[in-house]
Amino acid sequence: MAVEEISRPRRAGRARPALWYQSWRVYLAVFVALLAYAYGWRVTQIHLGELWRGAYLIRPFIAALASPDVVAREQQLQRGTAYFYYGGERPAAAPGGGPRLTLSRVTGAIGDRVTAAGEGFAPNRRGVLWWENQVGQRQQLGSFTTDAQGRFSLAFTAPEVQGTHNMVIAEVLIGEGPLRPSQTLLVVLDRMVETVFLALMGTTMGVVFAVPLSFLGAKNLTASLPAGGVVYGVTRTFFNLMRSIEALVLAIIFTVWVGLGPFAGVLALGVHSIASLGKLYSEAIESIDAGPIEAVTATGASALQVVRYAVVPQIVPQFIAFTIYRWDINVRFSTVIGFVGGGGIGFVLQQYINLLQWRQAATALWMIALVVAALDYTSAVVRERII
Template sequence: MNRRTSLPPSGTPVSAGSALRSRIRFGLITLVVIAVYWWSIQGMHFEGIQGTAGTVSKSILTGFLHPDWSFVYIPDGEDLLRGLLDTLVISVLGTVVAAVVCIPFAFWASSNMSRGLALSGSGKLVLSVIRVFPEIIVAILFIKAVGPGSFAGVLALGIHSVGMLGKLYSETIESIDRGPQEALIASGANRLQVLRYAVLPQVIPQFLSYSLYRFEINIRSATTLGLVGAGGIGTPLIFALQVRNWNRVGIILLGIIVLVILTDLVSGWVRRKII
């Protein structure tokens, strides 16, 4: 940014006035940036750090190096595999619910499907309002409403994803080729038939691809839902953290990393097949 403002476009003679003006602008920007950082540092209470941080770090490191393998599978109880499975299941359900629910929203928000800019604009507004709520806040509200557990997690991921996917879907719909619609109208198709034979075939593959991409994001979010009580692997993790069982924290983090990498690989493979 600074380079841009301080360098005049090549080929034009530099007048003294414009050089001075850009220098003043550069100075002002620097001042603002410095002020923002100075203000931000005031907010950090460095004295708040525990004196035991050093020893804790050491025990964490040993914990990570010696993960609690016995936690991976416990015949009758909450173990790592069950926690990871729940996390996976929550993100699958949340993504699928969102991928379906957001379709009407997406058509509503698309300027080439809704009649009039006011209508599509209102759809866009609704989607962005849904989008600004972080899933974890939605999750907390749902826990208060329907009690802790996977259900709250699914709803939280689902609602947040509706906002995200709805936006991407509606951009896809807006970018389609108008030609096939015209061809269908010319052959005597009604509105629904035009939708089914000219619009859907163009957008469905992209919809699926975006949903898979969203699934990759949701699986990461789903690991944190348990921290507030919305099911999945986060619940045993927060317990282990509270009792400072670092060996268990180590194995859980390891499990999360493996799960995320595996789902990324699978989802990437499926996405390549679709497109």
């Protein structure tokens, strides 16, 4: 007897969905992304080989980071001077007393060969010969070592400088004192303190104006007011416009307006902080619990009373946290603002870099890193405890 196979009826079901990587949209998106990156690579002129070819240019700076100008020894110097004049007029006599420096000629022109001879210096000591122009700018002419009688002789070429009255200075190191903070460290500390307070004043200025504006930029508070939508729109537009202008651009504008110095930096940070804090404050107000507002409103309280008793208690912790965070940001901003004349440590850092004083620049960079890290940690702890 034949056994008939009874086939089970197949259940009608939904088609198996295609995997995400089988969709044509994914391939199109990948193709568009590749085109965008290829065009971006070309427009931004990325040449990775330049990283290797130009590496030697930053070696002095990298080395300076390992040996910043933090401490120094008080040096005891013997100094001899002689005047040199570009032109036909004979210069005045050099000051008397102490070691004596004489020149083979005291007048001449740029490029002339001159021999400096010194006597009366400490014997068997190394020294440096300097050329100082009439505005006090120095450049090194060479180094020497005195003999057993304290004499030396060194030939040099009259350099190309501005002005006609110049001075040749011979300095011999005869002793060193104990270690002390270097002049660079003292200057950097002073400017770092200025930077911190520059950020503090800019943040304070931003808070003063951002707090009242934030209530006008909160939709849940302006919705019930006459023309509340217009007030809300104007306030939010102001915040967005001012936030779109970088603090560096504002610093340039205020530097032209009020001149170089920290006041321009305070104004730049303050105006930028108004917009940034105003937006953060208004969003904090919009996220509060509506229950207390409805309860206070039901008692017949005015709009100001609603803000005072239902809104302010909910937003104070967030306002404080946002303010501290903004101060932290402004400290970092102020270092860059100094590059355009806005005061602070950025101003002296720019001078050190322009003069190729890498050890001094390294001191400023280490100070910025330490202070910013300390403020970042402090603000994070405070915000965590408040919120």
